[in-house]
Amino acid sequence: MSSILIVTDAWRPQINGVVRSLERLAEQLVAMGLRVEFLTPExxxxxxxxxYSEIRLSLTIPSEVKRHIEEAGCDHLHIATEGPLGLMAGSVAKREGIVFTTSYHTRFPEYLNARVPVPVDWTYAWLRRFHNSGAGCMVATPTLENDLRAKGFTNLMRWSRGVDHELFRPMETRTLDHLPRPIFMNVGRVALEKNIEAFLKLDLPGSKVVVGGGPQLEELRSAYPEAVFTGPKQGEDLVAHYAAADVFVFPSLTDTFGNVMLEALACGTPVAAYPVMGPVDVLGGSSVGVLSQDLQQAALQALDIPRDQCREFALRFTWRASAEQFLRNAEQAHELARSMQRMPSPADQHISAA
Known part of the structure; x- marks a missing residue:
C-alpha cells in the first residue's frame, strides 16, 4: 500500500481532536513513505x-465526490467522519466496489441529543448502517469498542492516538502568573457537549481557566465572570498554558478519547476526570490522574501527583505507533475484502453440492 485518501468533514479552521489526529496521522504516514491525500470541505x-458556525457543511453531489476520489487514485479510502462528504464518499465507494474503512471519533448521537430532542437510538441505527457498510470501523479505545459492538457495530478495529512530545513538554513559563494558585484548567471546544459548566460550578481554591473557543464561549463567560476565558491557543502559547496549570480538569461525559488529556500530561500536568469512556481508557490503572464521580474531590487530589510522573506516562503514546496501527487496519481491511471475494456464493455452493 503506497497511497491513502482520507475523506473528512472536520477540517481547518476547526481546532479539535479529530483534525489534530488526522494531521498527525498524515505526517507520520508521509514520513513512512506513503502518499496521503485529503478530501475536505475546502x-x-x-x-x-x-x-455551530465553526463547522462547515459541504454543498456538493455524489458525482463530484466520485470525481475527486478517482483523481486521487489512491490505494485505500478512509472516511473519517459521517458528515455530507463522508456519507457521499461511502455511497460512491459502495456503488463502485471500492474498499474503504471508517473511523468513529465522536459520540454524535449523544451530542445531537444534547442540542435537539432526537432519540439516540435513531441516530445510532443510522450510524450503524454507515459504519457497517465498510471493511472496518476504527475506534480509539476498548470501552468504545465494547459499547459499539453491543449496539450492533461490526468489523471494529483499534486505532489509538498519540501526542507530540517535542511540542507538548514541561516548560518554565510566566503565563498566568498573575492568577491565584492553584490553577485548574480545561482546554478544548467550548460547547454544550463538553460539559464545561460542570467544571466551572466546582468549589475550588485558586483560579479556573478555560482555553478554547466555541458556540458556548460567550454564554459561559457571562455566567462565570470569576473564571478566566483565554479563547483559542495554539503552538507554544498553548503549551505554555498547559504547563502553567496545576491540574487539568476534563469534565466531558461524551468524548471517545480525549487527546487534550495526553497533551496536558506531556506538559507535566495531572488530570482530574469522571470515570467514563475516554478517561477510563487513557488514565485507568495509572497514577497520573484521579477519576471520580466527585469531580471536585478528584481535582483537589490531583494536586498531589508528581509532574514528572505525568510526563513519563505520556511518553508511552506516540503518533508513529498510531500511524502504524492505522496502516495495519487498512491492510487488514483489504485482506478481508479479498477473502470475501474468494468465498463462494450460496448459489455456487448449491451448484457444487448438486
Missing part, C-alpha cells in the same frame, strides 16, 4: 452548520 462550497 474543495467545495460550504455553509456553516446551524448552531
Amino acid at each position: 474543495k467545495f462550497r460550504s455553509v456553516p452548520m446551524p448552531t
Whole structure:
C-alpha cells in the first residue's frame, strides 16, 4: 500500500481532536513513505452548520465526490467522519466496489441529543448502517469498542492516538502568573457537549481557566465572570498554558478519547476526570490522574501527583505507533475484502453440492 485518501468533514479552521489526529496521522504516514491525500470541505462550497458556525457543511453531489476520489487514485479510502462528504464518499465507494474503512471519533448521537430532542437510538441505527457498510470501523479505545459492538457495530478495529512530545513538554513559563494558585484548567471546544459548566460550578481554591473557543464561549463567560476565558491557543502559547496549570480538569461525559488529556500530561500536568469512556481508557490503572464521580474531590487530589510522573506516562503514546496501527487496519481491511471475494456464493455452493 503506497497511497491513502482520507475523506473528512472536520477540517481547518476547526481546532479539535479529530483534525489534530488526522494531521498527525498524515505526517507520520508521509514520513513512512506513503502518499496521503485529503478530501475536505475546502474543495467545495460550504455553509456553516446551524448552531455551530465553526463547522462547515459541504454543498456538493455524489458525482463530484466520485470525481475527486478517482483523481486521487489512491490505494485505500478512509472516511473519517459521517458528515455530507463522508456519507457521499461511502455511497460512491459502495456503488463502485471500492474498499474503504471508517473511523468513529465522536459520540454524535449523544451530542445531537444534547442540542435537539432526537432519540439516540435513531441516530445510532443510522450510524450503524454507515459504519457497517465498510471493511472496518476504527475506534480509539476498548470501552468504545465494547459499547459499539453491543449496539450492533461490526468489523471494529483499534486505532489509538498519540501526542507530540517535542511540542507538548514541561516548560518554565510566566503565563498566568498573575492568577491565584492553584490553577485548574480545561482546554478544548467550548460547547454544550463538553460539559464545561460542570467544571466551572466546582468549589475550588485558586483560579479556573478555560482555553478554547466555541458556540458556548460567550454564554459561559457571562455566567462565570470569576473564571478566566483565554479563547483559542495554539503552538507554544498553548503549551505554555498547559504547563502553567496545576491540574487539568476534563469534565466531558461524551468524548471517545480525549487527546487534550495526553497533551496536558506531556506538559507535566495531572488530570482530574469522571470515570467514563475516554478517561477510563487513557488514565485507568495509572497514577497520573484521579477519576471520580466527585469531580471536585478528584481535582483537589490531583494536586498531589508528581509532574514528572505525568510526563513519563505520556511518553508511552506516540503518533508513529498510531500511524502504524492505522496502516495495519487498512491492510487488514483489504485482506478481508479479498477473502470475501474468494468465498463462494450460496448459489455456487448449491451448484457444487448438486
